[in-house]
Amino acid sequence: MTNPATHFSHAISRRPGASATKGLRATDRGAPDLARMRSAHDAYIAALRSTGAKVTVLDAEEDFPDAMFVEDTALCLPDGAIMMRPGAASRMGEVAQMRPTLAALFNDLRDIGGPGHIEGGDILFTGREVLVGKSARTDAAGVAELRIILDEWGYSLRELQTPEGVLHFKTDCSLLDPETILSTRLLDTGGCFDGYRVLHLPEGEEAAANAIRFNDVVLLPDGFPKTAEMLTREGYDIRPIDNTDCALLDGGMSCLSLRFNI
Template sequence: MTSPYAFTHALCRAPAPSAVKGIRADGGPDPDFYGLVAEHEAYVATLRDLGLAVEVLEPLDDFPDAFFTEDVALTFPEGAILLRPGAPSRAGEVDHIREPLAARHSRLLEMTGPGYADGGDILRLADRVIIGLSARTDRTGAEELAALLGQLGYPAQIAETPPGVLHFKTGCGLIDQGTILAVPALADCPEFAGLEVVTTPPGEEPAANILRIGDTVLIGDRWPATHALLAARGIAIRTLPTEQIAHIDAGLSCMSLRW
């Protein structure tokens, strides 16, 4: 298996004006559209600055959440997998990502159901992939996805996502090949056996959705205690604004497909 963060390519989608009506679990105010665009553009620019070839697809106004491309597919050097998003309003997004992925991957697999799986519940490690069960990923979908991952040569484990954590990766992210940053509720996840788990400082649980790109960890800019924690470990970090995407339950990993 290749490194879980040695990426050379990314596929993003620009947010449409409808994105301000994106799904959110607990209500709350709409994000500012121009703020969303600015956060997305800063994200794309950072990926490019870190050496990735980034392609940005056209916005899809019929699908408010479509700029969170990670939820509808998984991408690896060996091929891509089309998922079945757990939110009914997102099911149609899959058809819009199919052709772009087929053009960039020689092998394209696809979930057929009846189960569901969101990319936000999938954490790739150095030696395996963890699929977290959540309101958007059920066990039937997780088992089908595990079989598809096996076809690409990736062993998979199925984990429980704690109550109150929307997606598995809402609560955890990869610091390096042997270390996980996780919210306290995920600190004792059995599937993290053999890894060091670093917990988020009090009040900074949203910082857990980090994104490792090469030698650099991308993290939201509002979490100074977590910044200090990572810096003390000698980790290079880039801080990015996430205030607007947080209004629609999203984080840094959501906004790209990477391989």
């Protein structure tokens, strides 16, 4: 039986809009190149589809520059989908734009009603538990509301702390298989991955931490040769994807899709 945290029948992504060049970023390192971003997004979608999954690509949302980072809008699990409540005020409207799409796919659709906040980028589902890192975008009240829903569905939630200066919990980690997590040493220092095998990012390549295991491939940001060599040596089938422009907006591989089974 395949693990619902690594193997998926469906994914949803959203085309980067022209307004994406105005997206949020912790540090301004220059504007993304829209044409290159769209080309990289096409490669990302092709990689997902190459595994046999059905991938829905939604139209761009020009009113929401960060809308291509769809992962922050929802948590999709075998039992249903939970609409998030982003911690960035400019992103609140993205959830309403995604809701009709998920309502057509999931019989059980829940909402984080507030006043707390939580974003999908802070949630790592491993198949056996749900790890949630509090951050600048996810607070204790948001985690508490998510816990109520997950308790009803029978999932264990473990509340953790995203290191200061790290945007999202999954900025610094990703699930490679049900027992193995790719992580920066910084995030792993607190022992949040006790019980898992942890592969640390090679020094200087910490920005490659946000990868995704999608069926039998691992989508990895391009340009990190030591990480690519390590994962290949460990037996993973990696697909490097240009993440140059999304990285300027603090985005990564997982941010660009919602992944689920229906």
